[in-house]
Amino acid sequence: MTQHRTPAAHPAEVVSTDSVFGAPCWVSLTSRDLPATEAFYSAVLGWQWRSAKLGERFRIALADGAPVAGIAGMAGMWQAAVAWTPYFAVRSADEVAGRVQERGGTVAVGPISFPPGRGALLADRDGATFGIWEGSLFTDWETWRRAAPAFVRLHTRDAFDAAIFYGEVLDWASARPGCCEVQYEGEEVVLRSRGDIVARIESGAVESAPDPTIRPHWQVHFSVPEVAACARAAELHGGSVLREGPDEAVLRDPDGAQFTVTSRRER
Numbered sequence: 174m175t176q177h178r179t180p181a182a183h184p185a186e187v188v189s190t191d192s193v194f195g196a197p198c199w200v201s202l203t204s205r206d207l208p209a210t211e212a213f214y215s216a217v218l219g220w221q222w223r224s225a226k227l228g229e230r231f232r233i234a235l236a237d238g239a240p241v242a243g244i245a246g247m248a249g250m251w252q253a254a255v256a257w258t259p260y261f262a263v264r265s266a267d268e269v270a271g272r273v274q275e276r277g278g279t280v281a282v283g284p285i286s287f288p289p290g291r292g293a294l295l296a297d298r299d300g301a302t303f304g305i306w307e308g309s310l311f312t313d314w315e316t317w318r319r320a321a322p323a324f325v326r327l328h329t330r331d332a333f334d335a336a337i338f339y340g341e342v343l344d345w346a347s348a349r350p351g352c353c354e355v356q357y358e359g360e361e362v363v364l365r366s367r368g369d370i371v372a373r374i375e376s377g378a379v380e381s382a383p384d385p386t387i388r389p390h391w392q393v394h395f396s397v398p399e400v401a402a403c404a405r406a407a408e409l410h411g412g413s414v415l416r417e418g419p420d421e422a423v424l425r426d427p428d429g430a431q432f433t434v435t436s437r438r439e440r
Contacts, residue, residue, distance in 0.1 A: 202242065258304050273342050401419075
């Protein structure tokens with residue numbers, strides 16, 4: 174098993190989405206087989222698990238005791254795609270859902286109240302799925318950032334058009350204090366919150382094709398100490414390696430959900 178240890182976090186300072194609005198604040202995965210999913214990610218990412226208040230079909234992944242991700246064993250019941258989904262912090266889930274529809278996106282689920290907050294599952298104009306969350310966070314945002322994801326990356330047809338869409342619905346680069354900063358670096362859009370890179374948007378070869386690896390989608394990158402060790406663990410536990418380099422590997426779990434492991438020195 175690959176154990177990933179992170180430095181002790183500073184005392185919690187962020188308790189609600191008001192403080193980090195517009196930034197990724199959580200990631201979740203749908204699963205067909207919850208025990209198998211738990212075993213796979215325990216082996217590959219060294220996670221532990223606890224139950225969630227939403228019921229027995231939901232689990233919370235822990236890294237050194239800090240909540241880092243949610244798993245919902247509902248893919249079969251909902252006929253939902255098995256995929257990792259990033260959630261962005263918002264001040265009003267209802268307002269953001271309305272903006273998404275006004276700008277040509279789709280509201281798939283919600284907004285629905287899930288104490289201690291309110292969330293929705295949405296899709297942008299090109300069909301890339303993402304979530305929004307309003308209310309209290311599962312853990313301090315800084316703790317979550319240190320414990321698991323390095324960032325999330327949107328692979329889409331037009332990075333600049335996508336940046337405009339998300340900027341308008343999530344208040345990026347707005348006049349509001351504390352909003353996320355957007356920078357254009359070549360063909361890529363980079364999103365920063367509190368000085369950290371939290372998301373990237375890139376254009377790519379995503380013509381209409383049946384292969385989900387090249388359709389517009391958000392890819393979750395997890396920060397790990399040893400990329401090669403994670404790749405070998407994925408292969409040994411029923412997953413596969415789609416692409417591997419010295420500092421990054423794209424993996425697929427046994428259910429088919431893709432994610433990326435990125436070396437901590439590359440963050």
